Amino acid sequence: MKTINIKTIILSIATLVLFFFSSCDDVLDRPPLSEENDNTFWASESQLRLYANGFYPRYFVGYNSGWGTEYAPHIGYTFSDDIVYNGTQTNFELSVPNDRGNNTSTLTNIPWLELYSGPNWNFAWLRRANIMIDRIEKRMSNILTADQKSHWMGIARFFRGIDYAGLVQVFGDVPYYDHEVNNADPNDLYKPRTPRDEVMDAVYDDLVFAMQNVKLDDGSLNVNRYVVAGFVSRLALFEGTWQKYHKNNNDRAKKFLNLAVTAADLIKNSGKYDIVTDFRTLFNSDNLAGNKDVIFYRHYDPAQSVTHCVSSYCNLSENRYPNPNLALIKAFICNDGSDWQTSSDVANKNFEMSNLIATRDSRFEATFFPKVTTRSLSSCIYTVKFISRIGVSYEGNGLPAEFTSTNNKNDYPIIRYAEVLLNWIEAKAELATLGEAAVTQADIDASINKIRDRKIAPEAEALGVKKTAAMSLTNLPSSPDRGNVPQLIWEIRRERRMEMAFEHSRLLDLKRWKKLEYMDYTSNPDIMRGTWINANSAALNSLLKPGILAVTDMTGKITIYNGNNAAQMVGFYTPTNLQNRQPFLNVTGINPYLAPVGKNERIDYQKRGFDLAQTEGWPSDL
Structure with a gap:
């Protein structure tokens, strides 16, 4: 079992700042490397580890930190058929946004995009992974041993695979780069979207390579082969079931589902892990070190x-x-x-x-x-x-x-x-x-x-x-x-x-199973009801407000409190101010399973003589 070394990560981020400036105008967010630092940085395995640790806050968010809640459990994943809001339910994205680049403010009202760490149309971290791959291959062959080189190449390809799998989950087809993008080549910068299957075949190869080459044990603070395999089981299950339920492509479904089984078997057969802890303790322990779960x-x-x-x-x-x-x-x-x-x-x-x-x-x-x-x-x-x-x-x-x-x-x-x-x-x-x-x-x-x-x-x-x-x-x-x-x-x-x-997992599960109808009140009214109550009890009598409180009985009959029928306020809590979300299924120009790219991203391509196709199911006009 592994943890995350926060001090090392902070140092890593500081190091990465030397490589990447804070702003950029082009579509891939690719500020140039500092030539002096780039030429001197790749001098030892410890420097390489420092660079790799900079990826940790992106992919291993945990509970986030401070007041941050993005991608954190409970707070960051409250958009699914498990959740009801007091008022109108949060909508799916219903129109093409102006921007889907670095301005995260455009996403604040789109919680369904909280699917992985970084839902923007942004390839900066992929570029960083490709730089790592390139520098290991071209500048560190005489510095690293063969085993070290295989391990770190596995780590870099693991990060690239995670990021591309996440982009595909959100957008479907995306431009695929297996190299550091040439800033001076517009054909590279403004590459069209690569078909999903081609991208995921490359992801498959990256993940398999990582499972075969990342060390079984790289110290208690670092990603090892079992960590890789755990994520592979998750990502491969998503793609396998997506291929089955969305594409009806059984061959590709089997390819990824078998990879999920293989990855999980690597962990199961290791004998290192078990189910030994009561459920609640898994989430409120002050130190999970040594926990076999x-x-x-x-x-x-x-x-x-x-x-x-x-x-x-x-x-x-x-x-x-x-x-x-x-x-x-x-x-x-x-x-x-x-x-x-x-x-x-x-x-x-x-x-x-x-x-x-x-x-x-x-x-x-x-x-x-x-x-x-x-x-x-x-x-x-x-x-x-x-x-x-x-x-x-x-x-x-x-x-x-x-x-x-x-x-x-x-x-x-x-x-x-x-x-x-x-x-x-x-x-x-x-x-x-x-x-x-x-x-x-x-x-x-x-x-x-x-x-x-x-x-x-x-x-x-x-x-x-x-x-x-x-x-x-x-x-x-x-x-x-x-x-x-x-x-x-x-x-x-x-x-x-x-x-x-x-x-x-829940929203991602509904997406891959093609079951977003579970989030529609008309077919699943229980998503806008609460637990069984007796509003006459001392703990709940503050709910007795005429025209607002209602309950639903076991047959589905709704009774609204009118000021004189308190004795009937026993049933599933159903306040009258709860409203269904706007229609999102079978609506022309809306594909709730994939996100559209922004108008500005497409205009940026067009101004340079290139075309960025809109996401499947969304309007292609600007």
């Missing part, structure tokens, strides 16, 4: 002035408006292994919070505050996944400083063994639908059942939380909500949703 993490240290604010958004001291919704609550499986809709146990159909804590998978209690609360005005259920149990025990009153402001010091597991197991089993299940080997019970036991068997915290046991029964291939739940999704794949997706709620 974690492949890579970001460490926070107040002594180095490196802290964050994400736990402060879970401390119950102030109102939170993006809240978990009923759709997510209903997705949690019962701890007897059944689906609540088809369960024969009447207790599993009781949605009072105390009963949910006792009857649902243990991750429910680890993720949510065990009481309904008006601190979450959108749904009455509050997320506490990213704060310690000690912090929650204060219920927002008299909080110690470490749970407030930017004083949070808990570590973040950037990639976990549980995710790798879920990537592995999903890839195998998808491959089985494409004619490859069927998933076996042994596969399920080695992945989903291993995760379900994680230990339960004593505080959770005191509330009645139990381990969830093992999944059996011969007795899978048959959820009526799954539509055309096979039972096994549906249950694997459910497991992923429970395990990774409010982390990086």
